[in-house]
Amino acid sequence: MLDSIFTFFARHLPYGSAGFAAFSALVKSAALILGFIMLLAGVLTWMERRQSAMMQDRLGPNRANIGRFKAWGLLHFVADAVKMIFKEDFVPPQANKLLFALAPMLALAPVLIATAIIPFGAPLCYGRMTEVLAPGACAMPIELQAARLDAGLLFYFALASLAIYGTALAGWASRNKWALMGGMRASSQMMSYEVTMGMAVMAMFVIYGTLEPGAMVNAQGDWPGQWGIVGVPQVIAFVLFLTAAIAENKRTPFDIPEGESEIVGYFVEYSGMRFGMFYLGEFIEIITSSAIMITVFFGGWRFPGAGHLAASLPNWLFVGASVVVWSLKVFLFCAFQLLIRWTLPRMRPDQLLRLGWQRLLPISIANVVLAAGWILLRR
Amino acid sequence: MATTVKTVARPAGLRRKLYLIAIIEGMWVTFRHLMKNWIGNLFGQRQKTDIATLSYPEEKKAYPERSRGLHRLMKREDGEVRCVACMMCPTVCPAHCITIVPEEAPSGSIEKRPRIFEIDELRCVVCGLCVEACPCDAIRMDTGIHAPPTLRRADAILDKEALLARGEKSIATQGGVGPFWREKVKA
Numbered sequence: 001m002l003d004s005i006f007t008f009f010a011r012h013l014p015y016g017s018a019g020f021a022a023f024s025a026l027v028k029s030a031a032l033i034l035g036f037i038m039l040l041a042g043v044l045t046w047m048e049r050r051q052s053a054m055m056q057d058r059l060g061p062n063r064a065n066i067g068r069f070k071a072w073g074l075l076h077f078v079a080d081a082v083k084m085i086f087k088e089d090f091v092p093p094q095a096n097k098l099l100f101a102l103a104p105m106l107a108l109a110p111v112l113i114a115t116a117i118i119p120f121g122a123p124l125c126y127g128r129m130t131e132v133l134a135p136g137a138c139a140m141p142i143e144l145q146a147a148r149l150d151a152g153l154l155f156y157f158a159l160a161s162l163a164i165y166g167t168a169l170a171g172w173a174s175r176n177k178w179a180l181m182g183g184m185r186a187s188s189q190m191m192s193y194e195v196t197m198g199m200a201v202m203a204m205f206v207i208y209g210t211l212e213p214g215a216m217v218n219a220q221g222d223w224p225g226q227w228g229i230v231g232v233p234q235v236i237a238f239v240l241f242l243t244a245a246i247a248e249n250k251r252t253p254f255d256i257p258e259g260e261s262e263i264v265g266y267f268v269e270y271s272g273m274r275f276g277m278f279y280l281g282e283f284i285e286i287i288t289s290s291a292i293m294i295t296v297f298f299g300g301w302r303f304p305g306a307g308h309l310a311a312s313l314p315n316w317l318f319v320g321a322s323v324v325v326w327s328l329k330v331f332l333f334c335a336f337q338l339l340i341r342w343t344l345p346r347m348r349p350d351q352l353l354r355l356g357w358q359r360l361l362p363i364s365i366a367n368v369v370l371a372a373g374w375i376l377l378r379r
Numbered sequence: 380m381a382t383t384v385k386t387v388a389r390p391a392g393l394r395r396k397l398y399l400i401a402i403i404e405g406m407w408v409t410f411r412h413l414m415k416n417w418i419g420n421l422f423g424q425r426q427k428t429d430i431a432t433l434s435y436p437e438e439k440k441a442y443p444e445r446s447r448g449l450h451r452l453m454k455r456e457d458g459e460v461r462c463v464a465c466m467m468c469p470t471v472c473p474a475h476c477i478t479i480v481p482e483e484a485p486s487g488s489i490e491k492r493p494r495i496f497e498i499d500e501l502r503c504v505v506c507g508l509c510v511e512a513c514p515c516d517a518i519r520m521d522t523g524i525h526a527p528p529t530l531r532r533a534d535a536i537l538d539k540e541a542l543l544a545r546g547e548k549s550i551a552t553q554g555g556v557g558p559f560w561r562e563k564v565k566a
Contacts (some may be wrong), residue, residue, distance in 0.1 A: 051413065054412070054413045055413045055416075056408075056412070057428075058430065072420075073534065212517070232480060239399070339410060340406065342409060343402070343408075343409045
């Protein structure tokens with residue numbers, strides 16, 4: 001059985017062919033999204049409530065269980081999903097039915113597609129997975145990255161911009177004043193902060209000399225001292241990118257488009273799983289932005305001692321270890337973003353735009369110049 | 380009255396304007412709470428955390444010693460009910476929730492006893508006057524439990540057996556046995 005599969009692959013999808021590339025990209029993407037991102041996004045919906053409770057001296061959701069299996073209430077996200085699926089799917093009578101149905105998909109799809117460029121582990125060696133490999137001995141590596149694009153992070157920015165359509169259309173199609181205001185706020189906010197986001201990473205483009213996330217990870221070393229964050233312009237770029245990413249994800253202190261206490265937001269008319277898609281999309285955006293930050297600033301899957309481990313472990317074990325380390329890093333960054341979200345109060349729209357255009361954007365442009373100077377000095 | 384505008388001074392200085400330091404300070408505070416509560420909760424050291432929440436059915440707060448709960452009827456040394464059917468408690472009860480039908484006690488120094496002793500816990504206002512009125516320490520409300528929810532109203536009426544089931548021997552002596560209290564004071 002297994003042999004026939006291998007011979008099928010060897011005959012029809014040889015390494016390096018277009019078919020092989022497409023097939024492996026599909027498998028990698030499915031594994032990453034179904035095996036990690038969807039799961040973590042579900043856990044994050046619970047973790048956000050539980051972590052915020054712990055930060056505020058409360059207990060938080062800790063009840064959901066299947067028989068005796070409780071796991072501190074972790075199953076709440078399963079219960080939430082079941083609830084959302086069985087809830088009434090209400091469409092306002094005055095709403096534009098087509099756009100109303102399209103908006104959640106447009107909000108969720110881009111953030112899922114953007115995960116394609118994230119390198120989530122060390123390269124697997126095709127055909128020699130069980131061997132202990134010397135550095136550089138692998139002739140046919142399979143990069144654990146669904147799409148290796150030269151445009152790299154620009155692809156991520158392009159898709160992040162596409163997510164605006166989901167929010168703006170949701171606001172407009174609901175035919176609800178509050179939803180419309182939320183959609184307008186979301187589009188103005190996301191457009192403002194995308195500029196800063198791009199300029200913040202521009203400094204890193206200058207330093208790395210590439211836009212490709214995989215190449216960025218390869219340019220960094222195993223030890224934290226060799227990661228992308230080390231250096232003055234790098235730290236500034238990180239702070240700017242983090243701020244812009246939070247604004248891009250529409251989370252506190254920049255959750256003006258969905259301010260619960262004033263306008264509820266662009267998804268005020270959504271219920272059931274359609275709301276769930278917006279909700280899930282928000283958490284996937286957190287994961288994606290965390291993954292991008294790790295890739296650019298914190299060494300991707302690299303960890304101290306990875307070089308020694310790679311030379312002493314079978315290839316598949318080492319790759320597994322690197323994927324676990326990458327997952328842990330992403331998880332820690334998500335927890336960090338939740339910590340920020342539950343510490344800071346919401347800003348006013350005018351404060352938000354002033355911060356974006358008058359403070360962060362000039363600093364980010366100056367930081368590109370600083371990064372260029374930094375390279376000249378270090379040469 | 381004319382509207383007055385109060386101008387609030389904005390924080391001056393680069394340190395305040397930068398926000399970053401204040402943000403990190405704030406995050407340190409929330410992080411400290413998170414770690415303390417999370418680690419305490421993880422290792423079952425809830426009392427060491429700042430969390431005041433009790434998960435009610437599993438964790439219960441002990442009521443004060445004198446809180447009034449479900450009634451019970453106390454017993455004499457021989458296990459018989461202490462109540463002598465003096466009708467003090469149904470008389471004093473503002474909610475008229477106590478029903479006593481007396482009968483003649485078979486023998487001994489005690490002449491009466493209740494044939495029927497019923498308390499309608501749905502009518503009871505938990506005022507505790509019956510306990511104060513009782514001259515024989517026969518009725519008490521010190522069980523520390525609530526009236527349980529019932530499916531039928533009739534189930535909320537506790538009869539003598541149900542009231543005695545929680546009862547125990549009272550340390551007070553009954554029927555004028557033992558030294559008179561003035562003798563006790565002299566001694």
